[in-house]
Amino acid sequence: MNFSTTLHARWQQAQTLLCVGLDPDPARLPANVPATPEGVLEFCTRIVDATAEFACAFKPQVAAFAALRAEGALEALIAHIHRAHAGIAVVLDAKRGDIGNTARWYAEEAFGRFGADAVTVNPYMGGDTLAPWLEYRDKGVFVLCRTSNPGAGQLQDLALADGARLYEHVAQLAAREWNAHGNCGLVVGATRPDELARVREIVGAQMPLLVPGVGAQGGDLPATLAAGRTQTGGLLINASRAILYASSGADYAQAAHEAARALRDAMRA
Amino acid sequence: MNFSTTLHARWQQAQTLLCVGLDPDPARLPANVPATPEGVLEFCTRIVDATAEFACAFKPQVAAFAALRAEGALEALIAHIHRAHAGIAVVLDAKRGDIGNTARWYAEEAFGRFGADAVTVNPYMGGDTLAPWLEYRDKGVFVLCRTSNPGAGQLQDLALADGARLYEHVAQLAAREWNAHGNCGLVVGATRPDELARVREIVGAQMPLLVPGVGAQGGDLPATLAAGRTQTGGLLINASRAILYASSGADYAQAAHEAARALRDAMRA
Numbered sequence: 001m002n003f004s005t006t007l008h009a010r011w012q013q014a015q016t017l018l019c020v021g022l023d024p025d026p027a028r029l030p031a032n033v034p035a036t037p038e039g040v041l042e043f044c045t046r047i048v049d050a051t052a053e054f055a056c057a058f059k060p061q062v063a064a065f066a067a068l069r070a071e072g073a074l075e076a077l078i079a080h081i082h083r084a085h086a087g088i089a090v091v092l093d094a095k096r097g098d099i100g101n102t103a104r105w106y107a108e109e110a111f112g113r114f115g116a117d118a119v120t121v122n123p124y125m126g127g128d129t130l131a132p133w134l135e136y137r138d139k140g141v142f143v144l145c146r147t148s149n150p151g152a153g154q155l156q157d158l159a160l161a162d163g164a165r166l167y168e169h170v171a172q173l174a175a176r177e178w179n180a181h182g183n184c185g186l187v188v189g190a191t192r193p194d195e196l197a198r199v200r201e202i203v204g205a206q207m208p209l210l211v212p213g214v215g216a217q218g219g220d221l222p223a224t225l226a227a228g229r230t231q232t233g234g235l236l237i238n239a240s241r242a243i244l245y246a247s248s249g250a251d252y253a254q255a256a257h258e259a260a261r262a263l264r265d266a267m268r269a
Numbered sequence: 270m271n272f273s274t275t276l277h278a279r280w281q282q283a284q285t286l287l288c289v290g291l292d293p294d295p296a297r298l299p300a301n302v303p304a305t306p307e308g309v310l311e312f313c314t315r316i317v318d319a320t321a322e323f324a325c326a327f328k329p330q331v332a333a334f335a336a337l338r339a340e341g342a343l344e345a346l347i348a349h350i351h352r353a354h355a356g357i358a359v360v361l362d363a364k365r366g367d368i369g370n371t372a373r374w375y376a377e378e379a380f381g382r383f384g385a386d387a388v389t390v391n392p393y394m395g396g397d398t399l400a401p402w403l404e405y406r407d408k409g410v411f412v413l414c415r416t417s418n419p420g421a422g423q424l425q426d427l428a429l430a431d432g433a434r435l436y437e438h439v440a441q442l443a444a445r446e447w448n449a450h451g452n453c454g455l456v457v458g459a460t461r462p463d464e465l466a467r468v469r470e471i472v473g474a475q476m477p478l479l480v481p482g483v484g485a486q487g488g489d490l491p492a493t494l495a496a497g498r499t500q501t502g503g504l505l506i507n508a509s510r511a512i513l514y515a516s517s518g519a520d521y522a523q524a525a526h527e528a529a530r531a532l533r534d535a536m537r538a
Contacts, residue, residue, distance in 0.1 A: 025370065063367060063374035069382060071340060097391055098332060098364050099418040101294065105332035113338060122366055124393040124413055128420030144393060149368040151397030158438065159430040166435070169427065 003117045003140035004183060006089050007208060010056045011233030016264045017225075019091065019210065020051045021240025022077070023061040026068065028245050030252045037070035043252075044077050047244060050253040052085045054264035057118075057236050059091045059210075071113075078115050089117040091210065091236070095144065097122030103132040111136055118142060120187055120210070123170050130178055137181045140208070145170045145199060148189025148213030167195065171202040179203075185210055188228070190219025190237065197227035205230040214263075215242030221266055239263055272386045272409035273452060275358050276477060279325045280502030285533045286494075288360065288479065289320045290509030291346070292330040295337065297514050299521045306339035312521075313346050316513060319522040320529035321354045326387075326505050328360040328479075340382075347384050358386040360479065360505070364413065366391030372401040380408055387411060389456055389479070392439050399447055406450045409477070414439045414468060417458025417482030436464065440471040448472075454479055457497070459488025459506070466496035474499040483532075484511030490535055508532055 011017070022044050026035035033039045048058060058081055065074040078090050092114055096106040110119045118140030121133055133141045146156050146167040156167040164172070171186060178184045188199045190213035199209065209228050213219035214237055221237070228235050242263070247255030280286070291313050295304035302308045317327060327350055334343040347359050361383055365375040379388045387409030390402055402410045415425050415436040425436040433441070440455060447453045457468045459482035468478065478497050482488035483506055490506070497504050511532070516524030 023371070061371060061374075063365075063371045063378065066340075067374040067377040067382065069340070071335075071338070095365070095367050095391075096332075097366070097393075099416070102292070102330060102332045105330075105336040108336040109332065113336065122364075122391050122393050124366075124391050124424055125416050125418055126420030126423035126425070128418055128423075147368070147394050149394055149397055151395035154395035154397075154442070155393055155435070155439070156395070158435070161428040161430055161432075163430075166424070166427070170424070173423070 001117060002138045003089055006087060006117065007056065007140070008232055010087055010089070014053070014056060015268060016054055016056050017229070017233060017235045017237045017267045018055050018260060018264050019057040019059050019236040019238040020047070020055045020243055020260060021059045021061065021238045022047065023064045023240045023244065025064065030248050030250065032250055035068065037068055037073040040065065040068060040070050041073035041076055045080055046253040047256050048077070048081055049084065050257040051243060051260035052088060054260040055088055056233070057089045057091050059093050059238055061093045075114055082115065089140070091118040091120065091140065091142065092116035093120050095120050095122050097125050097129055099125065099129055100132055103129050107133050107136060111139055120144065127173065127177055134178060134181060134184060137183055140183055140185055142185040142187050142210045143170065143174055143178065145174070145186040146188045146192065146195045148191045148219065152189065168198060168202060171199045175203045175207065179207065187212070189213040190224040193220060193223035193227040196224060200228050205234065208234060208236060210236045210238065212238045215239040225267065237267060270386055271407045272358055275356060275386065276325065276409070277501055279356055279358070283322070283325060284537060285323055285325050286498070286502060286504045286506045286536045287324050287529060287533050288326040288328050288505040288507040289316070289324045289512055289529060290328045290330065290481070290507045291316065292333045292509045292513065294333065299517050299519065301519055304337065306337055306342040309334065309337060309339050310342035310345055314349055315522040316525050317346070317350055318353065319526040320512060321357060323529040323533035324357055325502070326358045326360050328362050328507055330362045344383055351384065358409070360387040360389065360409065360411065361385035362389050364389050364391050366394050366398055368394065368398055369401055372398050376402050376405060380405055389413065396442065396446055403447060403450060403453060406452055409452055409454055411454040411456050411479045412439065412443055412447065414443070414455040415457045415461065415464045417460045417488065421458065437467060437471060440468045444472045444476065448476065456481070458482040459493040462489060462492035462496040465493060469497050474503065477503060477505060479505045479507065481507040484508040494536065506536060
């Protein structure tokens with residue numbers, strides 16, 4: 001599977017920009033789901049099956065599994081997505097960043113062990129630490145650019161001597177240097193559509209942008225679409241909590257189905 | 270165990286600044302050690318036991334274990350260090366960085382599951398993403414500042430509009446904001462002693478600096494000591510490959526012992 005080809009085909013065929021985030025919070029699982037590796041695997045598998053028709057991608061959060069010693073469940077979940085929902089890519093939300101040797105081990109973890117099609121990574125240590133990821137030409141590598149958390153701007157909005165903000169500089173590096181194999185994307189939150197528009201302006205129409213922050217984090221969907229969408233799609237708009245916890249009862253999968261459909265429809269409107 | 274108290278006591282009692290990095294590279298294990306979780310656990314345990322008397326801390330690299338599905342071995346290794354070498358702190362080299370909810374899961378992974386005394390984290394997403402770590406007042410939190418990889422300067426050396434470099438700004442934030450509980454440290458590579466000296470100047474004598482890059486990465490030990498050492502210690506100078514792979518034969522533990530002693534002695538000289 002080539003990530004970029006798969007993503008473009010899915011955007012075209014399913015007409016959806018929705019990325020379903022799989023961040024199983026032990027404190028928010030439905031009452032009948034135990035906070036165990038088995039419980040989390042069952043919960044996520046049912047969410048996946050209930051939302052796949054509305055999804056352009058799934059984005060499991062490694063931390064949620066790691067805190068529960070549930071790496072085996074994460075492997076099984078991704079294998080299930082590939083088997084049951086071929087054509088929908090898996091973006092592993094790992095936000096790794098380390099020197100060359102170590103980055104290669106993390107890439108082996110993400111792409112080999114977990115079987116992800118794409119990953120999120122952190123640019124603070126520089127392009128040589130992203131290279132071991134970008135060498136996987138069939139995979140997607142989403143570099144953190146302007147994130148959706150309240151304090152994101154503390155570093156990312158810093159004004160540089162040349163007038164650019166740090167996040168703009170990261171977008172420029174992505175466009176000029178890191179995307180030599182056409183497999184680089186960026187993470188840009190939905191909480192500041194003006195900044196999303198600025199990133200789109202810098203990187204052009206071809207680079208996919210992974211956009212968290214719609215839903216529970218308060219991002220504005222129409223403004224996000226206006227700022228970042230392209231003719232072919234261009235965005236993976238992530239929603240996690242708004243889908244996973246649409247109901248805290250035994251009907252959580254049906255509620256997730258409805259929530260995902262509503263988001264997909266809102267993105268089409 | 271309080272990390273800061275433990276570290277200061279160890280600096281004082283053992284008169285060593287050496288941090289032994291535990292990054293078991295599957296491709297460089299001695300010939301008689303299999304690249305399995307069991308093999309890596311035995312290798313690292315023997316390295317730990319052979320080098321403990323010269324170490325102020327141990328620094329296992331999560332990625333090396335994760336690539337081998339060896340999280341269980343990492344848990345067992347850290348438990349062994351606590352049991353057999355009480356008073357020597359464990360810094361988990363994880364370089365995590367994510368939004369609040371997710372950071373809490375990663376902190377649970379590092380401090381709960383793995384039982385680490387300190388951790389490395391990435392500042393790109395801002396102080397609100399470091400807060401869940403820093404709330405563990407008894408733990409140490411080493412924030413990436415100026416790293417030792419060749420491309421580190423691509424972001425970290427950027428000149429800001431106010432004249433500071435980005436890594437200097439991170440050091441200022443650490444000193445002014447992130448160290449409210451006295452448990453924040455910084456990662457500053459040995460490859461540029463002038464920058465290490467600048468960071469020490471910004472943060473003062475109390476903040477511990479974790480310094481990779483001596484040994485295989487070519488950092489200059491005397492210049493590093495001159496730039497960063499304080500009256501009480503001040504530095505955790507990490508060496509990994511120079512100790513782990515001092516011999517590729519069955520005598521690797523004895524060779525690691527000699528290499529660690531030589532580094533400890535060089536740090537005292």
